Amino acid sequence: MNEHLTDPASEGPAGGWGSLRSIARIYGESLSNPTVLETLKSQNKPGGFMCVSCAWPKPANYHPFEFCENGAKATLWESTSARCTPEFWKDHTVSELREWKDYDLEMTGRLTHPMRYDAQTDRYVEVGWEEAFAAIGDSLKRLAPKDVVFYSSGHAGLEASYLYALMARLYGNNNLPQSSNMCHETTSVGLTNVIGSPVGTVVWKDLEETDCLFFFGQNPGSNSPRFLHPLQEAKQRGAKIVTFNPVIEQGLVSFVNPQSPRQMLTGEETLISNLYLQVQCGGDVAAILGLCKVVVEADDDAKARGVKRVLDVPFIEQHTTGFEDFIDCVRRVSWTDIERESGLAEADIRNAGDIYVKAERVIGVYGMGLTQHSRGALNIAMLVNLLLLRGNIGRDGAGVCPVRGHSNVQGQRTVGIAEKAKLVPMDKLKALFAFDPPTEDGTHIVDAVKGLMKGTIKGFVSLGGNLLRAVPDQKEMERAWSDQELTVMVSTKLNRSHLFPGRQAYILPCLSRSEIDEQATGNQSVSIEDSFSHIHGSVGKRRPASEHLKSELAIIASIAKATLPQNPKVTWDEWTEDYSLVRDLIEKTYPEDFADYNARLNIPGGFYRGNAAHERVWKTPEKKALFTTPDQLNSLSFDDKPGRYRLLTMRSNDQFNTTIYGYSDRFRGIEGTRDVVLMCADDIAAAGLEPGQKVRLVSDFEDGRRRELAGLVVTPHALPKGTICSYYPECNILNAIDHHDELSKTPASKSIPVRIEPDV
Ligand SMILES: Nc1nc2c(c(=O)[nH]1)N[C@H]1C(S)=C(S)[C@@H](COP(=O)(O)OP(=O)(O)OC[C@H]3O[C@@H](n4cnc5c(=O)[nH]c(N)nc54)[C@H](O)[C@@H]3O)O[C@H]1N2
Ligand SMILES: Nc1nc2c(c(=O)[nH]1)N[C@H]1C(S)=C(S)[C@@H](COP(=O)(O)OP(=O)(O)OC[C@H]3O[C@@H](n4cnc5c(=O)[nH]c(N)nc54)[C@H](O)[C@@H]3O)O[C@H]1N2
Numbered sequence: 001m002n003e004h005l006t007d008p009a010s011e012g013p014a015g016g017w018g019s020l021r022s023i024a025r026i027y028g029e030s031l032s033n034p035t036v037l038e039t040l041k042s043q044n045k046p047g048g049f050m051c052v053s054c055a056w057p058k059p060a061n062y063h064p065f066e067f068c069e070n071g072a073k074a075t076l077w078e079s080t081s082a083r084c085t086p087e088f089w090k091d092h093t094v095s096e097l098r099e100w101k102d103y104d105l106e107m108t109g110r111l112t113h114p115m116r117y118d119a120q121t122d123r124y125v126e127v128g129w130e131e132a133f134a135a136i137g138d139s140l141k142r143l144a145p146k147d148v149v150f151y152s153s154g155h156a157g158l159e160a161s162y163l164y165a166l167m168a169r170l171y172g173n174n175n176l177p178q179s180s181n182m183c184h185e186t187t188s189v190g191l192t193n194v195i196g197s198p199v200g201t202v203v204w205k206d207l208e209e210t211d212c213l214f215f216f217g218q219n220p221g222s223n224s225p226r227f228l229h230p231l232q233e234a235k236q237r238g239a240k241i242v243t244f245n246p247v248i249e250q251g252l253v254s255f256v257n258p259q260s261p262r263q264m265l266t267g268e269e270t271l272i273s274n275l276y277l278q279v280q281c282g283g284d285v286a287a288i289l290g291l292c293k294v295v296v297e298a299d300d301d302a303k304a305r306g307v308k309r310v311l312d313v314p315f316i317e318q319h320t321t322g323f324e325d326f327i328d329c330v331r332r333v334s335w336t337d338i339e340r341e342s343g344l345a346e347a348d349i350r351n352a353g354d355i356y357v358k359a360e361r362v363i364g365v366y367g368m369g370l371t372q373h374s375r376g377a378l379n380i381a382m383l384v385n386l387l388l389l390r391g392n393i394g395r396d397g398a399g400v401c402p403v404r405g406h407s408n409v410q411g412q413r414t415v416g417i418a419e420k421a422k423l424v425p426m427d428k429l430k431a432l433f434a435f436d437p438p439t440e441d442g443t444h445i446v447d448a449v450k451g452l453m454k455g456t457i458k459g460f461v462s463l464g465g466n467l468l469r470a471v472p473d474q475k476e477m478e479r480a481w482s483d484q485e486l487t488v489m490v491s492t493k494l495n496r497s498h499l500f501p502g503r504q505a506y507i508l509p510c511l512s513r514s515e516i517d518e519q520a521t522g523n524q525s526v527s528i529e530d531s532f533s534h535i536h537g538s539v540g541k542r543r544p545a546s547e548h549l550k551s552e553l554a555i556i557a558s559i560a561k562a563t564l565p566q567n568p569k570v571t572w573d574e575w576t577e578d579y580s581l582v583r584d585l586i587e588k589t590y591p592e593d594f595a596d597y598n599a600r601l602n603i604p605g606g607f608y609r610g611n612a613a614h615e616r617v618w619k620t621p622e623k624k625a626l627f628t629t630p631d632q633l634n635s636l637s638f639d640d641k642p643g644r645y646r647l648l649t650m651r652s653n654d655q656f657n658t659t660i661y662g663y664s665d666r667f668r669g670i671e672g673t674r675d676v677v678l679m680c681a682d683d684i685a686a687a688g689l690e691p692g693q694k695v696r697l698v699s700d701f702e703d704g705r706r707r708e709l710a711g712l713v714v715t716p717h718a719l720p721k722g723t724i725c726s727y728y729p730e731c732n733i734l735n736a737i738d739h740h741d742e743l744s745k746t747p748a749s750k751s752i753p754v755r756i757e758p759d760v
């Protein structure tokens with residue numbers, strides 16, 4: 001496919017006027033207060049607040065407006081002037097609200113008061129904070145620690161997250177699953193296995209120096225739009241970009257920089273991908289094997305001609321293991337198999353391989369398109385194989401770049417939100433707080449969901465998020481979730497997880513990061529870690545949405561105080577009064593990562609935590625980077641059969657996870673609805689369907705359970721045969737909790753086997 005590829009349905013390039021129109025629409029619809037424009041100016045800048053949207057790094061040399069379409073939307077969304085007050089519940093029961101769309105639930109506005117579920121009236125009613133904390137404490141004391149889960153979505157800052165993890169451990173468990181269990185857990189486990197690092201190795205300098213980026217299953221235009229700026233700069237200095245993605249994503253096709261008056265006025269676009277290959281869903285293992293085949297052939301040729309080798313032989317010898325086996329496999333696999341499994345033509349893969357071979361410095365970027373498969377970790381290992389062949393890790397301008405989701409999802413892991421005991425310096429916790437931390441591993445999100453379904457999990461505390469809507473087997477989850485003794489949700493907006501309350505249920509409304517967090521020692525800063533492992537301070541400037549809100553940290557400290565026995569080393573009140581004391585604790589627990597933490601809080605561009613793999617120190621058991629020989633040619637756990645499709649669950653540009661900002665997926669040309677299934681024209685015809693027809697998707701797991709989603713309109717789209725798309729989170733009804741990456745248990749949300757039935 002060539003430079004001028006466009007998705008026929010798309011409104012045009014990413015960025016540009018479309019992005020400004022879209023921000024303006026959310027500004028109007030979300031009833032924003034005009035002062036929010038001042039707030040946006042300080043977004044992602046030192047001394048300002050860090051975006052609540054994604055984890056894309058914040059540069060030291062920032063732009064006048066260092067935010068993107070979706071960062072602005074996220075800020076506007078939480079700065080709405082709409083309020084979901086206790087009055088709201090006078091007119092609505094919980095059962096009635098279950099019929100509402102996710103969009104309408106969040107449009108009720110910011111939560112203003114702590115609320116308790118009242119089963120008799122089937123409504124939430126106002127409750128005082130102290131009363132709520134006391135009741136939650138009593139309930140937690142009655143429950144056995146192993147039966148309670150402390151979930152976090154990646155919003156909360158490092159200080160609150162550290163205390164949250166400490167609270168769980170003092171309580172007696174490591175049941176600390178996080179949203180990354182559904183996301184980049186494949187990276188945490190899979191990347192660690194092969195290069196000894198749970199996070200990416202790339203930093204800004206690498207982006208500035210690279211001459212080639214390979215994108216596998218990551219969509220910067222929607223999900224990390226500020227990434228489009230360094231991509232544009234890279235293109236302008238002649239770097240090449242190659243994309244593997246079943247869907248033509250506009251942000252990887254072309255971009256008009258909204259910060260460039262010239263581009264905005266002339267409509268001049270920067271073409272992003274030099275080559276865009278629509279690999280079929282689950283086909284990356286074969287596609288990358290094909291690329292490796294091209295590298296090996298080019299190396300054979302160089303050897304024969306006595307010119308410079310294409311493989312980085314000294315690097316491979318010194319730094320890697322498993323090379324021979326892998327190369328055997330590369331030589332053995334046939335192009336016929338590669339074409340069948342990837343859905344790509346040999347000639348196209350050869351073109352991509354040539355670009356890889358010619359580039360001196362290559363970055364491999366990936367996202368959910370690699371991680372959310374049954375063999376997601378194999379996908380990542382294959383990308384690492386490709387990079388290792390030419391020494392493209394641990395060298396300037398090169399590296400592996402997983403693009404993280406939530407703004408502090410990576411950082412929460414860094415400061416102890418981890419269900420695996422071995423990932424946490426328990427000895428340090430023991431010394432600092434004079435207790436015996438639990439040694440047994442806690443629950444991964446998949447275990448937590450299964451425990452809920454079996455009834456062994458009886459209490460759930462959620463620090464942000466909307467777990468009920470984010471996980472597979474949603475119907476079953478609805479029953480299981482409300483079967484619990486206790487549900488506590490620390491939230492900013494109303495969502496579906498609130499509508500299946502446990503026997504005792506509380507919604508505790510919290511401040512958002514853009515808001516002033518006034519405590520005894522003044523307005524508090526918090527901090528977050530971005531995708532490049534840089535730590536940034538953040539201080540809110542807006543007046544809180546309600547005078548009754550508390551900070552996440554204060555809420556956690558109060559629950560902990562009400563639940564746990566007194567411990568002179570554990571001073572929840574002092575920590576709440578002054579967050580810098582919590583940063584001191586973090587520094588004492590992780591001295592290498594957080595030296596001089598408080599002093600370095602506001603360094604422009606953040607301070608770097610460092611990364612061993614970036615220095616070619618491999619923290620694997622072998623002390624080397626590993627080549628992985630694939631044992632299968634795709635990342636699926638099921639075979640093709642007639643009538644079975646691979647369902648890829650997608651995000652629109654008008655949502656942030658389960659938060660739906662609106663019904664405009666302008667990059668894909670879908671307006672006014674999310675109830676669609678995208679299919680290629682050949683698949684529509686072969687299935688005897690008509691565009692516009694309503695169908696139901698039925699899960700094709702062979703476990704005897706019926707899972708279906710009806711009312712989807714067949715919509716033609718430029719896709720590979722056999723790959724179909726519909727929206728997340730709606731499609732979670734179709735996925736099975738046991739359908740996950742083998743190694744890390746990340747739900748395989750990008751390849752759900754389904755059938756299509758007419759919806760009559
Ligand atoms: N606006 C907005 N921003 C967000 C989010 C949001 O919902 N909205 N979510 C945040 C979060 S938590 C996360 S984790 C990130 C997610 O950001 P991404 O990692 O970009 O996630 P997705 O958009 O789900 O999927 C990425 C891409 O993978 C492609 N893909 C699917 N299957 C395959 C495959 O088999 N092979 C290949 N090569 N590609 C495939 C899809 O077509 C899609 O373009 O974004 C964060 N930022
Ligand atoms: N089928 C399918 N399923 C998926 C995915 C997919 O691609 N396909 N993606 C997965 C991924 S990558 C992820 S990360 C998960 C996301 O799963 P979650 O992180 O659980 O879900 P979110 O939608 O991000 O949570 C939204 C809610 O968080 C609350 N919130 C927002 N801001 C704040 C804040 O500052 N503080 C607090 N305390 N609460 C706040 C609001 O009440 C809001 O309703 O979903 C996963 N599920």
Ligand SMILES: [Mo]
Binds near residue numbers: 182184
């Ligand atoms: Mo995510």
